[in-house]
Amino acid sequence: MTDRELAYQVTQCGNQKAFAQIVHRYSGMVFSKALGVMHTEEGAAEVTQQTFVRAYENLDTWRGTALGPWLTAIAAHTALKLLDKERRRRASSLDDLPDRVLSGIPAESSYSEEHEARLQQMETAIASLPESDQQLLRLHYYDGCKTADIARRTGLTQSNVLVKLHRIRERLKALMNHERND
Numbered sequence: 001m002t003d004r005e006l007a008y009q010v011t012q013c014g015n016q017k018a019f020a021q022i023v024h025r026y027s028g029m030v031f032s033k034a035l036g037v038m039h040t041e042e043g044a045a046e047v048t049q050q051t052f053v054r055a056y057e058n059l060d061t062w063r064g065t066a067l068g069p070w071l072t073a074i075a076a077h078t079a080l081k082l083l084d085k086e087r088r089r090r091a092s093s094l095d096d097l098p099d100r101v102l103s104g105i106p107a108e109s110s111y112s113e114e115h116e117a118r119l120q121q122m123e124t125a126i127a128s129l130p131e132s133d134q135q136l137l138r139l140h141y142y143d144g145c146k147t148a149d150i151a152r153r154t155g156l157t158q159s160n161v162l163v164k165l166h167r168i169r170e171r172l173k174a175l176m177n178h179e180r181n182d
Contacts, residue, residue, distance in 0.1 A: 003067040011060045019059075023052055026071050033072040037079035037166075047082060051075040073159035077147075080162065118176075125175040133168045140165055 001009070001021070009018035027048060034047035051074045055067075064070050126134060139145040139153065147165075151158045 004065065007059055007062060007067070010056070019056060022055075022067060026068055027052075029068055030071050030075045033075045034079050037076060038083070043079070043082065047075055047079045050078050050082075054078065073162065076162050076166065077159065121176055121179055122172070125172050125179070128175065129168065129171070133164070133171075136161065136164055137168060 001018070003022070006018045006022050009015035010022070030051050031044055031048045034051070035041065035044035038044045038047055051071060054074050055062075055071055062070055126137060129137075136150065136154070139150045140147075145153070147158045147161045150156070150161045154161070156164070
């Protein structure tokens with residue numbers, strides 16, 4: 001059965017076996033995408049499960065020809081949301097620490113030549129990117145725009161924004177690693 005036929009079976013006929021076939025067909029691809037973002041098998045497994053739950057709930061909105069790209073976009077978005085949630089949880093747990101414990105942690109604002117050099121390296125790497133990539137970085141990181149706002153401003157889809165940001169980050173890492181090794 002094609003993806004479109006399977007989706008029809010699930011959404012119009014309530015065929016659970018058809019959805020099981022979708023899961024079987026794409027679980028490896030979704031897990032791989034999730035692992036690339038999460039970097040742990042446990043996190044990737046959680047993202048994979050959440051991805052298929054969200055896909056099942058929203059399958060009637062899918063309009064593509066192949067489910068793979070749609071599912072991996074859901075996986076990437078789900079993984080990024082989970083990482084953000086974990087980051088916020090860790091940040092809030094620092095807020096709960098007593099002041100006497102926090103006083104032993106150096107402030108982020110304390111000057112470090114190494115930190116300054118890395119920032120300069122990052123700025124140089126960003127400057128070498130195409131203007132469209134620089135614009136996405138500015139909107140996301142400097143202006144704090146959500147992907148929906150960026151998508152609206154740039155005319156891209158939300159999933160395309162997420163994919164482009166991921167690829168830009170990977171390119172920046174490669175540029176900085178290359179520069180460090182020279």
